[in-house]
Amino acid sequence: MTSTRCAACKYLRRRCPSDCIFAPYFPSNNPPRFSCVHRIYGASNIGRMLRELPVHLRAEAADSLHYEAQCRIQNPVYGCAGIISALHQQIYKAQSEVARVQADIAFLMSNTSSVHEQNVAAPSFNNMTFLAEQNSTVGQPSHVPSTTWFY
Numbered sequence: 776m777t778s779t780r781c782a783a784c785k786y787l788r789r790r791c792p793s794d795c796i797f798a799p800y801f802p803s804n805n806p807p808r809f810s811c812v813h814r815i816y817g818a819s820n821i822g823r824m825l826r827e828l829p830v831h832l833r834a835e836a837a838d839s840l841h842y843e844a845q846c847r848i849q850n851p852v853y854g855c856a857g858i859i860s861a862l863h864q865q866i867y868k869a870q871s872e873v874a875r876v877q878a879d880i881a882f883l884m885s886n887t888s889s890v891h892e893q894n895v896a897a898p899s900f901n902n903m904t905f906l907a908e909q910n911s912t913v914g915q916p917s918h919v920p921s922t923t924w925f926y
């Protein structure tokens with residue numbers, strides 16, 4: 776029964792046993808998936824890697840092997856490491872951009888607050904002088920000049 780063989784067993788031209796390690800992860804309707812992985816890792820290595828894993832992790836591992844094999848075929852020198860490196864570069868650029876924007880925001884905030892202080896500082900100085908003059912009548916020590924602006 777050729778139609779019941781998984782993609783791996785079909786590719787390897789062998790009978791597909793009922794407990795075939797490849798069958799759940801390399802279905803017969805997707806032959807390129809197995810041929811791609813087989814080309815990079817070899818069928819025996821794939822089988823060994825899948826057997827060494829707990830059953831609940833095997834599907835994810837097969838997907839990962841397939842993805843990494845595709846990357847290696849597309850980029851024989853770097854494989855998925857080339858993609859990882861490019862993504863690290865993007866993260867680095869994005870972090871640099873975030874740091875630059877945060878520095879710009881901090882600079883603008885400090886300018887805004889100093890402008891605010893300038894607008895508020897002059898009247899408040901006058902107010903302090905005014906308050907000092909007022910307080911002088913309410914019991915300032917006599918040795919402190921009532922018009923002092925050391926506050």
Ligand SMILES: [Zn+2]
Nearest residue numbers: 781784791795
């Ligand atoms: Zn099989």
